[in-house]
Amino acid sequence: MSRRSPPPSPPPQRFANPQSLSDWLEPRLPSDSFAAWGVKPGTKNVHNLWLELSDGETSITDSTPPVRAVSVVTVRVIGKNGNILVEGRQELxxxxxxxxxRPLSEKMKPDETPEEAVFRAVKEELGSIFSGEDDVVQRVKILPGSYSRRVEEKNSMSYPGLPARYALHSVDATVRGLPEEDFCTEENECDGETVEETRAAGKAVTVKRHHWKWVSPGSVRA
Known part of the structure; x- marks a missing residue:
């Protein structure tokens, strides 16, 4: 599990801004699907995809349609009674x-190990439940022998018409101090590293609040 996830292949060209990415995508995707990005509830827009590419979280193939490739870490957080923590819904x-x-999940950064991604995912998506400057990492224990990896290909719900290939890294873990009842957390936001990234982040569809609940292991989707 300590092996680093190979970085995504670079995009077929460098997209200077979201508009250049949009111009490249438009002739390669079904027009009705592309038009739904950021309009249909629950979808993301081209600013989101451009940020993913700029951050190295995603690569995209030069094909028709293109294929979005992304590595994701999934954390099955196990509670005291054996139930699994799932994100019931997101407020956008x-x-x-x-x-x-679904269980806690997060796109992996370039050269990030699964362990590093687990700690970052817990801090970013669950960290607001802990008060003060608490070191969230100290609360996380990854269960030995629980790591698995598989590749899954399916149509993206976030980007209609854009097929996706996911490298899924999964672990079981415990997180000390979580509420035993349903709860919600606020998304930790950060500014872009460049002016263009900051502008795109302001126009992207982002998660504002996560709603979590504990469910029996048998009811969790694979």
């Missing part, structure tokens, strides 16, 4: 709600 910045019912 455009006012829509996206149903999830």
């Amino acid at each position: 910045s455009d006012g829509s709600v996206r149903e999830r019912f």
